[in-house]
Amino acid sequence: MKKTILKLVAVSTLALSLTAISVPHTKASAATTYQVQNGDTFWLIGKEYGVSVKNLMATNKKSSDLLFVGDKLAIPQTITAEEKDLLARLVHAEAKGEPYAGKVAVATVVLNRVDSSLFPNDIKSVIYQKDQGYYAFSPVQDGAINEPADAEAKEAVQEALAYHGMGNGSLYFYNPKTATSDWITSRAVTTTIGNHVFAK
Known part of the structure; x- marks a missing residue:
């Protein structure tokens, strides 16, 4: 014993x-x-x-x-690891070849949409939101969202999360060379980074 x-x-x-x-x-x-x-x-x-x-x-x-x-x-609660990964994959697909600041800005648009009463109130719902049969983000439509994010996209998400609430309220971004919507080009421009125009 x-x-x-x-x-x-x-x-x-x-x-x-x-x-x-x-x-x-x-x-x-x-x-x-x-x-x-x-x-x-x-x-x-x-x-x-x-x-x-x-x-x-x-x-x-x-x-x-x-x-x-x-x-x-x-340390206050932040988004889940799954949400970070999803957001990083969107950033990777949407802003491939764009400057790092543009990647941060794309992630910031998603976070701003979560905060806005005009959009769903969580990251997954914002990213997978549909309007008239089309997804809000083309990488969801064409499947590029399923590609793994690179290190820079992950870093951009971390920076966007730290910066959250201090920006100029961008809710949209588009490439003026490829945009076909007159509505999107009528939005108030907040900044231009690389090939993307950001607006609210």
Whole structure:
């Protein structure tokens, strides 16, 4: 009996030790808190976790950009890994060959649509939205959405998530060389990046 108890204690201690070794200490488990390190900024933390800088600051009741090493920040919830992957695949398909800033802007359009009362309120529904039998985004229509995203598209999504809520409200984008809709070209232009015009 005594030997069995000692074995159980030894096994339990070993299991706890292995768990402690395998969990990194720089970030809390489940990514709910983060300890500020030298060189950190809200922007870098927001981009790493894919959370809005505005939301990160509001969650932690911060009114300035000032951070102190050792501070613990609560990391607000962000979109799911599946939503990030879907958004990155859309960015990859829609903005292949476009500048990095244009990829960030495409991801931002989707996030802005989620926030807008004119569109569905989640990423998947926005991306797969249909109007008069056609999908809102051509890669969904032609199947290019199913191609895996490259590293730059994934990075652009992380940046768009960090930037979320600080842009100029773009809800649409189009290539003026190929656009056939008079309606889309009548929208107020917010910016032009590469071959895409962004509008609201």
